[in-house]
Amino acid sequence: MKLAKRCDKNLIVKILTDSFQDNKSINYLIPNDSKRINRISELMAYSFEVCMASGKVFLSDDEQACALVSAPEKKKTTLSGLFHEVRLVLLGIGLNNALKAMKREKAISANYPDSPIYYLWFIGVKPQAQSKGVGGKLLTEIIEDAKVEHRPIFLETSTLKNIPWYERYGLKIYKELDFGYTLYLISNKTNDSI
Template sequence: MIAATKSDRNDIVSMLTEAFADNKSVNYIIADPGDRKQIKALMGYSFDVCEMFGKVFITEDRRGCALLLYPQEKRPTLRGFWLDIKLIFQAVGILNIGKALNRESAIKRLQPGGAMVYLWFIGVSPESQHHGVGSKLMQEIIQMADDQNLPVLLETSVPENIGWYSRFGFKTYAELDLSYTLYFLRR
């Protein structure tokens, strides 16, 4: 995996938009579930936030990517505020602000806090899924986190993914019942 640059943004956002188009957690947060433009806005927001307070990676073959956030480094900035405002108008919607804030608050209460690598999104282009691209990417993320002596945390709304994550040493430590179940994993 290589560090992504601003020139990779469109490719990464498109890849994640395709990979997460039917994801319950993603569709819960946007105003119009399944609206690709809103999903794309959410993925663009996530890219930008991780670029500011984390790391963004793309595989050398450009078939997979990962957005990592270091919550312990996140701080209020004017650009961050602007990104939040754009997210509301482009993806979440004014009427969904309360729902989105309640969800984020519930997630924060369940996360253990402290220094961590938060794996916000890991995605593989649909035509490249089930060919080891995501596994190789995950191994590199884990090695990087181990080198930094940091745990890796993530959430998934896809129960079938829990087995895949467990192969890399992740354990479920909490569940959150929304209109779907959000599983919290840690390694």
């Protein structure tokens, strides 16, 4: 895997938009209207910007997969960050869903430890490359990077079929949240230490 550059943004946004169109967690926030795909792209563009500023953005060596990793304690309020948040609300999730997004984020983050974490926000594989080991290779490399940083990995999924895949890599469900759909909170940290 390699660290993405700013010039990789369009590729990464496309991979993630294509990968998450049917995701319950994404569709919880994205209005189901004629602009839905563009709205998902706006969410992914926002997430890219956050991770470029306070985390890492990875591309697989073959550029078939990508991952956005955030270090939440490094996120700072900046003019650029505020611009991206306003853009997300106006062009992505919509004003009606902004409060819903904030409440969900607060409920999720209340389940993180107080110490720094390695937050795997998104990992996606181009649809035509899925089920070929590309995502597994990238996740293995991400787990190694988290070990180098001495940070536990945290992520969520609303996709039940993804849980066995994460479990193969030592990641386990530590909590479930109900938002009208089940959101599975997953980590490589043990339950007693979260």
